Amino acid sequence: MLKSSNVNKDQISFSNWQENLRFHYYRGKGHLLRYLLNRFAWYYYPRLHYVSPYPEHVDMELSSTCNMRCPMCYTITPEFKKYVKRSLMDRPLWQKIVRECAGKVFSLRLSLRGEPTLHPDFIEVLRLAKRLGIKEVSTLSNALLITPKMFEELVEAGLDWLTISADGVGETYEKIRRPARFNDLIEKLKTFQAIKQAKGSFKPVIKVQTVWPAIQNDPQIYYKTFKPLVDQVSCNKYIDYSIRYDGDGSKKKKPELDCFVLYQRLTIGSDGGVMLCVNDELCQHRIGDMNYQSINDIWHGDALTTARRLHRQNMAIQHYELCKQCYLASENESLTNVNLSGRDIKIDSYSGMKQEIR
Numbered sequence: 001m002l003k004s005s006n007v008n009k010d011q012i013s014f015s016n017w018q019e020n021l022r023f024h025y026y027r028g029k030g031h032l033l034r035y036l037l038n039r040f041a042w043y044y045y046p047r048l049h050y051v052s053p054y055p056e057h058v059d060m061e062l063s064s065t066c067n068m069r070c071p072m073c074y075t076i077t078p079e080f081k082k083y084v085k086r087s088l089m090d091r092p093l094w095q096k097i098v099r100e101c102a103g104k105v106f107s108l109r110l111s112l113r114g115e116p117t118l119h120p121d122f123i124e125v126l127r128l129a130k131r132l133g134i135k136e137v138s139t140l141s142n143a144l145l146i147t148p149k150m151f152e153e154l155v156e157a158g159l160d161w162l163t164i165s166a167d168g169v170g171e172t173y174e175k176i177r178r179p180a181r182f183n184d185l186i187e188k189l190k191t192f193q194a195i196k197q198a199k200g201s202f203k204p205v206i207k208v209q210t211v212w213p214a215i216q217n218d219p220q221i222y223y224k225t226f227k228p229l230v231d232q233v234s235c236n237k238y239i240d241y242s243i244r245y246d247g248d249g250s251k252k253k254k255p256e257l258d259c260f261v262l263y264q265r266l267t268i269g270s271d272g273g274v275m276l277c278v279n280d281e282l283c284q285h286r287i288g289d290m291n292y293q294s295i296n297d298i299w300h301g302d303a304l305t306t307a308r309r310l311h312r313q314n315m316a317i318q319h320y321e322l323c324k325q326c327y328l329a330s331e332n333e334s335l336t337n338v339n340l341s342g343r344d345i346k347i348d349s350y351s352g353m354k355q356e357i358r
Helices: 017-028 032-048 078-083 091-101 122-131 148-157 170-176 182-199 219-226 295-299 302-312 321-325
Strands: 011-013 057-060 107-109 136-141 161-165 205-211 232-236 265-268 273-275 286-289 332-340 343-350
Touching: 017 032, 017 205, 017 232, 057 091, 091 122, 091 295, 122 136, 122 148, 148 182, 170 182, 182 205, 219 232, 219 332, 265 295, 286 295, 286 302, 295 302
Parallel strands: 057 107, 057 265, 107 136, 136 161, 161 205, 205 232
Antiparallel strands: 011 232, 265 273, 273 286, 332 343
Protein backbone atom coordinates (compact mmCIF):
# COMPACT_ATOMS: atom_id res chain seq x y z
CA MET A 1 0.00 0.00 0.00
CA LEU A 2 1.20 3.50 -0.85
CA LYS A 3 2.06 5.31 2.39
CA SER A 4 4.80 7.86 1.82
CA SER A 5 2.93 10.47 -0.23
CA ASN A 6 -0.45 12.07 0.17
CA VAL A 7 -2.69 10.87 -2.62
CA ASN A 8 -4.60 14.13 -2.67
CA LYS A 9 -3.00 17.22 -4.17
CA ASP A 10 -1.39 19.58 -1.68
CA GLN A 11 -3.93 22.33 -2.19
CA ILE A 12 -5.77 24.07 0.62
CA SER A 13 -9.49 24.60 0.17
CA PHE A 14 -10.84 27.79 1.70
CA SER A 15 -14.42 26.79 0.93
CA ASN A 16 -16.46 25.16 3.69
CA TRP A 17 -17.70 21.59 3.47
CA GLN A 18 -21.10 22.60 2.06
CA GLU A 19 -19.46 24.65 -0.70
CA ASN A 20 -17.04 21.83 -1.50
CA LEU A 21 -19.84 19.26 -1.62
CA ARG A 22 -21.85 21.48 -3.95
CA PHE A 23 -18.78 22.03 -6.14
CA HIS A 24 -18.27 18.28 -6.58
CA TYR A 25 -21.98 17.66 -7.14
CA TYR A 26 -22.12 20.24 -9.92
CA ARG A 27 -18.78 19.06 -11.34
CA GLY A 28 -20.09 15.51 -11.68
CA LYS A 29 -23.65 16.44 -12.65
CA GLY A 30 -24.85 14.43 -15.63
CA HIS A 31 -22.60 11.45 -14.85
CA LEU A 32 -22.51 11.29 -11.06
CA LEU A 33 -21.94 7.53 -10.80
CA ARG A 34 -19.01 7.64 -13.20
CA TYR A 35 -17.65 10.66 -11.34
CA LEU A 36 -17.80 8.78 -8.03
CA LEU A 37 -15.98 5.85 -9.63
CA ASN A 38 -13.37 8.29 -10.92
CA ARG A 39 -12.84 9.73 -7.44
CA PHE A 40 -12.48 6.17 -6.08
CA ALA A 41 -9.93 5.32 -8.76
CA TRP A 42 -8.04 8.59 -8.24
CA TYR A 43 -7.54 7.82 -4.58
CA TYR A 44 -7.25 4.05 -4.41
CA TYR A 45 -5.46 3.00 -7.60
CA PRO A 46 -2.20 4.57 -6.37
CA ARG A 47 -2.64 3.07 -2.91
CA LEU A 48 -3.14 -0.38 -4.44
CA HIS A 49 -0.47 0.16 -7.13
CA TYR A 50 -3.11 -0.75 -9.69
CA VAL A 51 -2.40 0.18 -13.30
CA SER A 52 -5.71 0.73 -15.09
CA PRO A 53 -6.16 -0.10 -18.79
CA TYR A 54 -6.08 3.64 -19.55
CA PRO A 55 -5.24 6.64 -17.37
CA GLU A 56 -8.22 8.19 -15.65
CA HIS A 57 -7.01 11.62 -16.71
CA VAL A 58 -4.96 13.16 -19.54
CA ASP A 59 -3.35 16.59 -19.49
CA MET A 60 -3.14 17.83 -23.08
CA GLU A 61 -1.16 21.04 -23.34
CA LEU A 62 -2.63 23.17 -26.12
CA SER A 63 -0.12 25.96 -25.50
CA SER A 64 3.28 26.09 -23.82
CA THR A 65 3.40 29.86 -24.14
CA CYS A 66 1.62 32.43 -21.99
CA ASN A 67 0.42 36.02 -22.23
CA MET A 68 1.56 36.79 -18.67
CA ARG A 69 4.95 36.74 -16.97
CA CYS A 70 4.03 36.14 -13.35
CA PRO A 71 7.05 36.44 -11.04
CA MET A 72 6.53 33.09 -9.27
CA CYS A 73 5.95 31.01 -12.43
CA TYR A 74 8.45 28.46 -13.68
CA THR A 75 7.87 29.61 -17.28
CA ILE A 76 10.02 32.70 -16.65
CA THR A 77 12.98 30.76 -15.24
CA PRO A 78 16.21 30.36 -17.26
CA GLU A 79 15.74 26.59 -17.10
CA PHE A 80 12.31 26.72 -18.75
CA LYS A 81 13.52 29.07 -21.46
CA LYS A 82 16.45 26.74 -22.14
CA TYR A 83 14.59 23.44 -22.31
CA VAL A 84 11.04 24.22 -23.44
CA LYS A 85 10.09 25.42 -26.89
CA ARG A 86 7.14 27.81 -26.91
CA SER A 87 4.56 26.24 -29.19
CA LEU A 88 0.89 25.53 -29.90
CA MET A 89 -0.27 21.96 -30.43
CA ASP A 90 -0.84 21.02 -34.07
CA ARG A 91 -4.37 20.20 -35.20
CA PRO A 92 -3.70 16.58 -36.29
CA LEU A 93 -2.07 15.88 -32.94
CA TRP A 94 -4.86 17.23 -30.71
CA GLN A 95 -7.44 15.46 -32.87
CA LYS A 96 -5.56 12.17 -32.46
CA ILE A 97 -5.30 12.57 -28.68
CA VAL A 98 -8.95 13.54 -28.18
CA ARG A 99 -10.15 10.62 -30.30
CA GLU A 100 -8.06 8.11 -28.37
CA CYS A 101 -9.28 9.51 -25.04
CA ALA A 102 -12.94 9.18 -26.07
CA GLY A 103 -14.65 6.31 -24.31
CA LYS A 104 -11.51 5.37 -22.37
CA VAL A 105 -10.31 8.36 -20.35
CA PHE A 106 -12.65 10.01 -17.84
CA SER A 107 -11.22 13.53 -17.88
CA LEU A 108 -9.21 15.69 -20.23
CA ARG A 109 -7.55 18.96 -19.23
CA LEU A 110 -6.66 21.33 -22.05
CA SER A 111 -3.86 23.12 -20.20
CA LEU A 112 -0.55 22.63 -18.49
CA ARG A 113 2.27 25.17 -18.64
CA GLY A 114 0.95 27.96 -20.87
CA GLU A 115 -2.31 29.81 -21.43
CA PRO A 116 -4.64 27.48 -23.40
CA THR A 117 -6.96 30.20 -24.69
CA LEU A 118 -4.10 31.45 -26.88
CA HIS A 119 -4.71 28.41 -29.09
CA PRO A 120 -7.00 29.38 -32.00
CA ASP A 121 -8.70 25.95 -31.86
CA PHE A 122 -9.49 26.05 -28.15
CA ILE A 123 -13.29 26.04 -28.54
CA GLU A 124 -13.10 23.50 -31.36
CA VAL A 125 -11.05 21.10 -29.21
CA LEU A 126 -13.63 21.41 -26.44
CA ARG A 127 -16.52 20.77 -28.83
CA LEU A 128 -14.88 17.65 -30.27
CA ALA A 129 -14.05 16.26 -26.83
CA LYS A 130 -17.61 16.67 -25.57
CA ARG A 131 -19.15 15.44 -28.82
CA LEU A 132 -17.10 12.25 -28.54
CA GLY A 133 -18.36 11.71 -25.00
CA ILE A 134 -15.44 12.60 -22.74
CA LYS A 135 -17.13 13.01 -19.38
CA GLU A 136 -15.10 15.86 -17.94
CA VAL A 137 -13.22 18.51 -19.91
CA SER A 138 -11.49 21.21 -17.89
CA THR A 139 -8.90 23.93 -18.23
CA LEU A 140 -6.75 26.27 -16.18
CA SER A 141 -6.63 29.89 -17.34
CA ASN A 142 -5.62 33.37 -16.24
CA ALA A 143 -8.95 34.47 -17.82
CA LEU A 144 -7.37 37.47 -19.54
CA LEU A 145 -8.71 36.41 -22.94
CA ILE A 146 -12.03 34.94 -21.79
CA THR A 147 -14.65 37.48 -22.79
CA PRO A 148 -18.36 37.12 -21.94
CA LYS A 149 -18.97 36.01 -25.55
CA MET A 150 -16.29 33.35 -25.27
CA PHE A 151 -17.66 32.21 -21.92
CA GLU A 152 -21.07 31.74 -23.52
CA GLU A 153 -19.41 29.50 -26.10
CA LEU A 154 -17.70 27.53 -23.32
CA VAL A 155 -21.05 26.93 -21.62
CA GLU A 156 -22.71 25.92 -24.88
CA ALA A 157 -19.82 23.62 -25.85
CA GLY A 158 -20.02 21.87 -22.48
CA LEU A 159 -16.91 22.87 -20.51
CA ASP A 160 -17.21 21.13 -17.15
CA TRP A 161 -14.63 22.91 -15.01
CA LEU A 162 -12.74 26.20 -15.26
CA THR A 163 -9.94 27.05 -12.82
CA ILE A 164 -8.84 30.67 -12.77
CA SER A 165 -5.50 31.65 -11.28
CA ALA A 166 -6.02 34.91 -9.40
CA ASP A 167 -3.22 35.71 -6.99
CA GLY A 168 -4.22 38.22 -4.35
CA VAL A 169 -6.69 41.09 -4.54
CA GLY A 170 -6.48 44.70 -5.72
CA GLU A 171 -2.97 46.05 -6.31
CA THR A 172 -1.33 42.75 -5.31
CA TYR A 173 -3.23 40.93 -8.04
CA GLU A 174 -2.37 43.58 -10.61
CA LYS A 175 1.30 43.52 -9.68
CA ILE A 176 1.54 39.75 -10.03
CA ARG A 177 -0.89 39.25 -12.92
CA ARG A 178 0.12 42.10 -15.22
CA PRO A 179 -1.49 43.35 -17.46
CA ALA A 180 -4.79 42.15 -15.94
CA ARG A 181 -6.94 44.51 -13.86
CA PHE A 182 -8.58 43.29 -10.67
CA ASN A 183 -11.88 45.10 -11.14
CA ASP A 184 -12.12 43.68 -14.66
CA LEU A 185 -11.75 40.17 -13.26
CA ILE A 186 -14.47 40.76 -10.68
CA GLU A 187 -16.85 42.08 -13.34
CA LYS A 188 -16.07 39.09 -15.54
CA LEU A 189 -16.89 36.66 -12.76
CA LYS A 190 -20.19 38.43 -12.11
CA THR A 191 -21.00 38.20 -15.81
CA PHE A 192 -19.99 34.53 -15.98
CA GLN A 193 -22.33 33.80 -13.10
CA ALA A 194 -25.18 35.65 -14.84
CA ILE A 195 -24.55 33.76 -18.10
CA LYS A 196 -24.74 30.39 -16.35
CA GLN A 197 -27.95 31.39 -14.61
CA ALA A 198 -29.50 32.65 -17.85
CA LYS A 199 -28.67 29.36 -19.58
CA GLY A 200 -29.78 27.26 -16.63
CA SER A 201 -26.33 25.66 -16.37
CA PHE A 202 -24.25 24.76 -13.32
CA LYS A 203 -21.25 24.25 -15.59
CA PRO A 204 -18.54 25.06 -15.91
CA VAL A 205 -17.94 24.99 -12.20
CA ILE A 206 -15.46 27.76 -11.48
CA LYS A 207 -12.62 27.55 -9.01
CA VAL A 208 -10.39 30.50 -8.15
CA GLN A 209 -6.95 29.78 -6.75
CA THR A 210 -4.02 31.76 -5.38
CA VAL A 211 -0.56 31.16 -3.99
CA TRP A 212 -0.26 31.75 -0.25
CA PRO A 213 2.25 34.68 -0.22
CA ALA A 214 -0.16 36.78 -2.31
CA ILE A 215 -2.82 36.67 0.42
CA GLN A 216 -0.92 35.95 3.63
CA ASN A 217 -1.56 39.45 5.02
CA ASP A 218 -5.35 38.98 4.88
CA PRO A 219 -6.67 35.63 3.57
CA GLN A 220 -10.13 36.53 4.88
CA ILE A 221 -10.51 39.32 2.31
CA TYR A 222 -9.56 36.96 -0.50
CA TYR A 223 -12.10 34.37 0.56
CA LYS A 224 -14.91 36.86 1.14
CA THR A 225 -14.24 38.60 -2.18
CA PHE A 226 -14.47 35.49 -4.33
CA LYS A 227 -16.87 33.29 -2.36
CA PRO A 228 -20.06 34.87 -3.81
CA LEU A 229 -18.71 34.74 -7.37
CA VAL A 230 -17.36 31.22 -7.83
CA ASP A 231 -18.00 27.63 -6.81
CA GLN A 232 -14.77 27.03 -4.92
CA VAL A 233 -11.92 29.12 -3.47
CA SER A 234 -8.52 27.52 -2.85
CA CYS A 235 -4.91 28.27 -2.03
CA ASN A 236 -1.71 26.62 -3.24
CA LYS A 237 1.48 26.17 -1.33
CA TYR A 238 4.20 28.37 -2.75
CA ILE A 239 6.90 26.65 -4.81
CA ASP A 240 10.12 28.60 -5.27
CA TYR A 241 11.36 27.19 -8.56
CA SER A 242 14.74 28.89 -8.29
CA ILE A 243 15.33 26.68 -5.24
CA ARG A 244 13.69 23.63 -6.72
CA TYR A 245 15.97 23.62 -9.75
CA ASP A 246 19.25 24.29 -7.95
CA GLY A 247 19.59 20.69 -6.75
CA ASP A 248 21.51 21.68 -3.63
CA GLY A 249 19.92 18.93 -1.57
CA SER A 250 19.71 21.16 1.52
CA LYS A 251 15.93 20.95 1.75
CA LYS A 252 14.42 18.31 4.01
CA LYS A 253 13.27 15.38 1.93
CA LYS A 254 10.92 12.57 2.79
CA PRO A 255 12.93 9.40 3.34
CA GLU A 256 10.64 7.62 0.90
CA LEU A 257 8.74 8.71 -2.20
CA ASP A 258 6.11 6.44 -3.70
CA CYS A 259 4.44 8.72 -6.23
CA PHE A 260 0.68 8.56 -6.78
CA VAL A 261 0.72 10.55 -10.04
CA LEU A 262 2.02 7.60 -12.09
CA TYR A 263 -1.25 5.73 -11.53
CA GLN A 264 -3.61 8.63 -12.22
CA ARG A 265 -2.73 10.64 -15.29
CA LEU A 266 -0.67 11.02 -18.45
CA THR A 267 0.82 14.39 -19.37
CA ILE A 268 1.30 15.42 -23.01
CA GLY A 269 3.19 18.56 -24.02
CA SER A 270 2.28 20.84 -26.90
CA ASP A 271 4.94 19.20 -29.11
CA GLY A 272 3.55 15.73 -28.41
CA GLY A 273 6.25 14.76 -25.94
CA VAL A 274 4.94 12.79 -22.97
CA MET A 275 6.40 13.67 -19.59
CA LEU A 276 7.12 11.25 -16.78
CA CYS A 277 4.55 13.10 -14.70
CA VAL A 278 2.59 16.32 -14.47
CA ASN A 279 5.34 17.86 -12.31
CA ASP A 280 7.96 17.40 -15.04
CA GLU A 281 7.44 20.96 -16.30
CA LEU A 282 10.83 21.01 -18.10
CA CYS A 283 10.14 17.64 -19.76
CA GLN A 284 13.42 16.37 -18.34
CA HIS A 285 12.33 12.78 -18.55
CA ARG A 286 10.42 12.18 -21.78
CA ILE A 287 8.76 8.77 -21.80
CA GLY A 288 7.06 8.87 -25.19
CA ASP A 289 5.89 10.87 -28.18
CA MET A 290 2.22 11.08 -29.16
CA ASN A 291 3.17 11.97 -32.71
CA TYR A 292 4.21 8.34 -33.19
CA GLN A 293 2.75 6.39 -30.29
CA SER A 294 -0.59 5.82 -28.61
CA ILE A 295 -1.71 6.65 -25.08
CA ASN A 296 -2.14 2.94 -24.42
CA ASP A 297 1.41 2.08 -25.55
CA ILE A 298 2.97 4.78 -23.37
CA TRP A 299 0.77 4.10 -20.32
CA HIS A 300 1.86 0.45 -20.32
CA GLY A 301 5.32 1.05 -21.78
CA ASP A 302 8.71 0.22 -20.29
CA ALA A 303 9.48 3.76 -19.11
CA LEU A 304 6.40 4.15 -16.90
CA THR A 305 6.53 0.53 -15.76
CA THR A 306 10.12 1.04 -14.60
CA ALA A 307 9.27 4.33 -12.88
CA ARG A 308 6.38 2.75 -10.99
CA ARG A 309 8.62 -0.14 -9.88
CA LEU A 310 11.36 2.20 -8.63
CA HIS A 311 8.79 4.24 -6.73
CA ARG A 312 7.35 1.12 -5.11
CA GLN A 313 10.89 0.26 -4.02
CA ASN A 314 11.42 3.83 -2.75
CA MET A 315 14.38 4.21 -5.10
CA ALA A 316 13.06 6.88 -7.49
CA ILE A 317 14.90 9.79 -5.88
CA GLN A 318 18.19 7.97 -6.45
CA HIS A 319 17.39 7.24 -10.10
CA TYR A 320 15.58 10.36 -11.32
CA GLU A 321 16.87 13.89 -10.83
CA LEU A 322 13.30 15.00 -11.56
CA CYS A 323 11.98 13.10 -8.53
CA LYS A 324 14.77 14.43 -6.34
CA GLN A 325 13.77 17.99 -7.27
CA CYS A 326 10.02 17.36 -7.02
CA TYR A 327 8.19 19.30 -4.33
CA LEU A 328 6.22 16.15 -3.48
CA ALA A 329 9.46 14.76 -2.04
CA SER A 330 9.84 17.73 0.31
CA GLU A 331 8.82 17.65 3.93
CA ASN A 332 6.10 20.03 5.09
CA GLU A 333 6.69 22.86 7.54
CA SER A 334 3.89 24.44 9.55
CA LEU A 335 3.42 28.14 8.81
CA THR A 336 0.30 29.36 10.56
CA ASN A 337 -3.39 28.82 11.18
CA VAL A 338 -6.00 31.13 9.69
CA ASN A 339 -9.59 31.64 10.71
CA LEU A 340 -12.09 31.87 7.87
CA SER A 341 -15.67 32.46 8.92
CA GLY A 342 -15.17 30.56 12.15
CA ARG A 343 -13.16 27.72 10.61
CA ASP A 344 -9.52 27.12 11.56
CA ILE A 345 -7.42 26.19 8.52
CA LYS A 346 -3.85 24.98 8.82
CA ILE A 347 -1.36 26.54 6.41
CA ASP A 348 1.96 24.84 5.80
CA SER A 349 4.74 25.02 3.23
CA TYR A 350 7.35 22.84 1.58
CA SER A 351 10.64 22.68 3.42
CA GLY A 352 13.07 25.45 2.48
CA MET A 353 10.55 27.46 0.45
CA LYS A 354 10.52 31.08 1.61
CA GLN A 355 7.06 32.60 1.41
CA GLU A 356 8.13 35.48 -0.78
CA ILE A 357 7.24 36.07 -4.43
CA ARG A 358 10.47 37.17 -6.05
